[in-house]
């Protein structure tokens with residue numbers, strides 16, 4: 001079920017890379033796991049990280065510098081890939097913001113994507129797999145992510161608050177129905193019907209709430225020197241939906257920080273501590 005591809009000692013714990021045959025995607029899928037020191041024989045809190053456009057299961061583990069704090073906090077980290085690989089869909093590698101590396105964490109319904117591009121279901125199946133095969137506590141699962149993955153984390157948590165107890169994001173594409181990346185992805189994967197888009201848009205999902213789905217709060221960090229901020233991200237729209245729903249949100253705006261992993265490195269410790277507090 002799980003094939004261990006490699007493992008590396010890291011801050012007293014172990015960094016692993018796995019492959020699994022995904023029932024959701026109908027292809028082999030890779031993911032990475034960090035296990036903190038002393039993981040054997042106990043059930044630890046686990047934090048899923050969803051990466052952004054062009055990333056793989058390796059990006060977060062090699063670039064974010066999260067393992068030192070995960071080791072200290074006793075957190076398992078899991079990073080899935082960002083799309084199916086080798087689906088052989090014509091044109092799937094033609095652009096960097098749609099197709100391979102850009103699955104947007106939705107289940108495609110449009111052809112030719114519908115057979116393999118099922119990343120929403122893949123994240124949920126991976127959650128089950130991790131809980132079955134690794135020393136993770138099913139009652140203490142959180143989710144966070146960056147950009148496309150920051151949105152994926154918000155959306156998956158809002159659709160499944162019983163499965164993910166804590167949620168945060170770095171520079172999420174917070175309202176995909178309003179931006180070019182979202183139009184391209186939702187139009188391509190889900191078709192023209194905007195009712196289908198609404199089921200995957202975090203701002204639309206939050207707007208349905210009249211009470212806070214995450215009463216302990218949501219954390220978002222956003223760089224103000226992010227070149228994608230004005231055209232693609234719309235954190236203010238998500239902030240307004242949270243305000244209307246009574247959802248506590250800490251949206252921290254940081255002068256000088258861009259969209260990349262130096263920004264994530266700077267604030268990743270805060271996110272891990274935020275989740276650790278909420279997961280207990």
Ligand SMILES: N[C@@H](CCC(=O)N[C@@H](CSC=O)C(=O)NCC(=O)O)C(=O)O
Nearest residue numbers: 052053054055096146147148149260261
């Ligand atoms: N190739 C693009 C840049 C792509 C990019 O910035 N990807 C981001 C995520 S964007 C939203 O999901 C990312 O995380 N990249 C990986 C990295 O190592 O920085 C361009 O030409 O602008």
